[in-house]
Amino acid sequence: MQQVLRGLKSLAGPFQSFVIAAAPEQPLPLFQEWLQAAIDAGIAEAHAMTLSTVDEQGMPDARVLILKNLDEQGWYFATTRRSPKSKQVEATHKAALTFYWQPLGRQVRIRGEVIAASAQVCQSDFQERPVGSRAGALLGRQSDVLLNEQELINGLAQQRQRVEHDPTLANPDWVVYRVEAHEVEFWQGDTERNHVRLRYRRTESTNTGWIKERLWP
Numbered sequence: 001m002q003q004v005l006r007g008l009k010s011l012a013g014p015f016q017s018f019v020i021a022a023a024p025e026q027p028l029p030l031f032q033e034w035l036q037a038a039i040d041a042g043i044a045e046a047h048a049m050t051l052s053t054v055d056e057q058g059m060p061d062a063r064v065l066i067l068k069n070l071d072e073q074g075w076y077f078a079t080t081r082r083s084p085k086s087k088q089v090e091a092t093h094k095a096a097l098t099f100y101w102q103p104l105g106r107q108v109r110i111r112g113e114v115i116a117a118s119a120q121v122c123q124s125d126f127q128e129r130p131v132g133s134r135a136g137a138l139l140g141r142q143s144d145v146l147l148n149e150q151e152l153i154n155g156l157a158q159q160r161q162r163v164e165h166d167p168t169l170a171n172p173d174w175v176v177y178r179v180e181a182h183e184v185e186f187w188q189g190d191t192e193r194n195h196v197r198l199r200y201r202r203t204e205s206t207n208t209g210w211i212k213e214r215l216w217p
């Protein structure tokens with residue numbers, strides 16, 4: 001396998017150059033620009049990101065999620081409160097998000113506080129989900145050990161019936177979280193490994209609320 005791995009290319013490019021001098025004073029517009037560039041480049045699931053958390057023992061955990069929204073308040077994702085990731089963020093209120101857009105050689109890393117949205121926002125997000133997703137979320141067993149497939153099939157059918165019977169059915173376990181960033185790093189890969197990295201760090205000392213720092217590759 002080592003030979004196979006060594007034969008694989010990474011960061012082959014060609015990539016655009018990242019002109020740090022032209023970067024905005026806050027990370028949000030730059031993130032929007034990079035996400036839009038990824039969408040325009042036809043990158044599949046450009047809104048997929050890795051959410052990293054730690055559990056109560058300090059053991060790291062990570063999984064891919066979908067970015068549900070983005071605004072001045074932060075980066076949003078949705079899940080069920082009964083999931084391990086939810087328990088982890090409820091315990092620590094901290095997380096990191098990582099985006100990688102391979103054809104563009106771009107990575108964005110975000111670290112910050114995790115804050116749950118109001119019950120109203122969580123419920124309207126739940127209502128917007130397709131019937132099958134709502135039924136699955138109502139089961140509320142995400143990441144439990146599955147011992148009996150029939151239990152899953154029956155449970156899903158039962159929840160689907162509930163949703164179809166009452167399309168306004170609420171799910172108090174459904175939650176939308178936002179990551180309020182303390183740091184956002186934009187990483188533009190370079191084929192010669194002279195990667196260009198710009199980190200925004202939240203601060204009280206500037207009127208924009210952010211300082212920009214260039215990082216060594």
Ligand SMILES: Cc1cc2nc3c(=O)[nH]c(=O)nc-3n(C[C@H](O)[C@H](O)[C@H](O)COP(=O)(O)O)c2cc1C
Pocket residue numbers: 045048061062063064065066067077078079080083084085086142143
């Ligand atoms: C492309 C992709 C998108 C996903 N989107 C979500 C999502 O938006 N919410 C979610 O709870 N799980 C999503 N998942 C599943 C998670 O990766 C994970 O398996 C699940 O949430 C259980 O994680 P946990 O045990 O750490 O709580 C997605 C997986 C993939 C591969």
